[in-house]
Amino acid sequence: MQTTPKSANALKAADGGKIATKSRGYWATVWLSLSRDPISIVCASILVLLVLIAILAPAIAPYSPSQGAMVDRLLPIGSPGHPLGTDELGRDMLTRLMYGGRMSLLMGILPVFVAFAIGTSLGLMAGFFGGWVNTLVMRTTDVFFAFPAVLLAIAISGALGPGLGNSMFALTLVFIPPIARVAESVTTRVRLLDFVDAARASGANSLTIVRVHVFNNVMGVVFIYATSLVSVCMILAAGLSFLGLGVKPPTAEWGLMLNTLRQSIYVQPWVSVLPGFMIFTTSLCFNLLSDGLRGAMDLKR
């Protein structure tokens, strides 16, 4: 039996224009609630600003990131022509920080993003199918948990050799197990809820249930967790570069800059901590934003 156009029209008339407000979609609701939280808004604005600066670095940077003048070495903050001073090779710090943001943000976000995709799929599979699939996936991740994250990242990228690609690969590998574990535990809980049975009772097959019902319930939790990992990843990436396992000089990268400026800490302490300050600010913003997101995505609140 189909709705005839006539009855649909009659309905519209009966409902009147009053209830024409189509209620908002899920993400619109989340966005609205996020935009009412001042901390999240400030953090999001800072992050957007940083990303924009990083993208536009070649256009807006006042100097070249790799060319310096030896006579202008280690100028203090506020020097004429170099508002944030210069580093130990006389390169403009503002320029270097702008370019460094490109690398640091890339190394902070991309590994977590890839790990999010892979980890969630693994966790969903393990949680939904259970049995030997679960044992295989979860015991493998347990092996990774035997090592601290930092040590694992250092070991993997040390074994593969320094370089941007290798350190990103190492970071991805480090973040898959925790994401998979979170996804697995949420899936296991969701799978036993009544609505999965209800979906099955209305004719949904396993694939639909995983794809639609389980995935959408697991997604939110894992997504929030992954956002909080971005800051950890940035710090780890900076650490790898600091140890000489990440990007190679003269590429600008916050962690690497912190390392090379280390020797100048008694000469120009304020210039030396600038890259560290950037790392701190960015990871703090990611953390606070993920906190705000968790609050906003909890629809029942």
Next chain:
Amino acid sequence: MDNIVEVRDLCVTFKTSEGSVYAVSNVNLDLAEGKTLALLGESGSGKSVTMKSLMRLHPPHKTQITGSIQVAGRDVLALGNRELSDMRGKDIAMVFQEPMLAFDPVFKVGDQIAEVVMRHEGCSYEAGRDRALEMMECVHIPSPRKRLDAYPHEMSGGMRQRAMIALALACRPTVLLADEPTTALDATVQIQVLLLLRELQREFGMSMIFVTHDVGVAIEVADEIAVMYGGRIVEQGPVDEVMTDPWHPYTQGLLGATVYPNMDPATRLVSIPGAPPQLYRQITECAFAPRCPHATDECHDPLPPPTQTDQRMARCIRLPEVAGALPRASV
């Protein structure tokens, strides 16, 4: 064909780490078109398990089902996965006990109903939404157009259960299974939902299997009743006959423990002593014997054969003497 549901000798066994659980044993059920069957029993008597077997909703690798189940002319136990999910929601649908848990919290109610319609009728999203709106009207949800876009947690318990019924009926099933649909609701909403179910059943001409532990609810909705105990049906028959003249001591006990209109306020309700049996072993004697006021030595012997008349059945070896021996004045 007059019987839309025919269950023969159904046995359901769950394999757990502590051994097998014989949840349902030798159950026979018949449901005529347009009729309502109530499965009555206390927790753990196997009534929900029996009903879920009709849709094969139990986890397949942990469950062993034997016997035969015919729904709308199809052998449910022989269906492949594909045919099974084609049948679920289309020919046979289910209303769950806890409507809060039976809706996916991250989707709008209207979209969840539309999803089922799209799944079974292959129609567009718009057509699915139209049907969802039509169903929401059918179940008397106020301002249905607005509720289509509500999330489950934005509705009240009664309204959610109405929406659940709308979802179950969206594809015009021939058989509706209701798993204690009123248990989670408060008393005033309960009766509304019961009346709604009865009205819709008449309107759509469906058959209904209604699981409940509430004698009053069973009397309200059912044509036929099957009383379950320890995984078996102990008494079966037309609801007015069984309720006015219960044969089996367990049914008598249930009635003795129930309040009814105009009862003398001084009457004491009689409770059944003891607890229902553990089903970790196959029970081969009368499962109720340990709690039965009429039990004698021979009750602990082999399973009592069903005493069958035209319409009624009861499993009790002492039936002639016991029948009509109500613990208090008849209902």
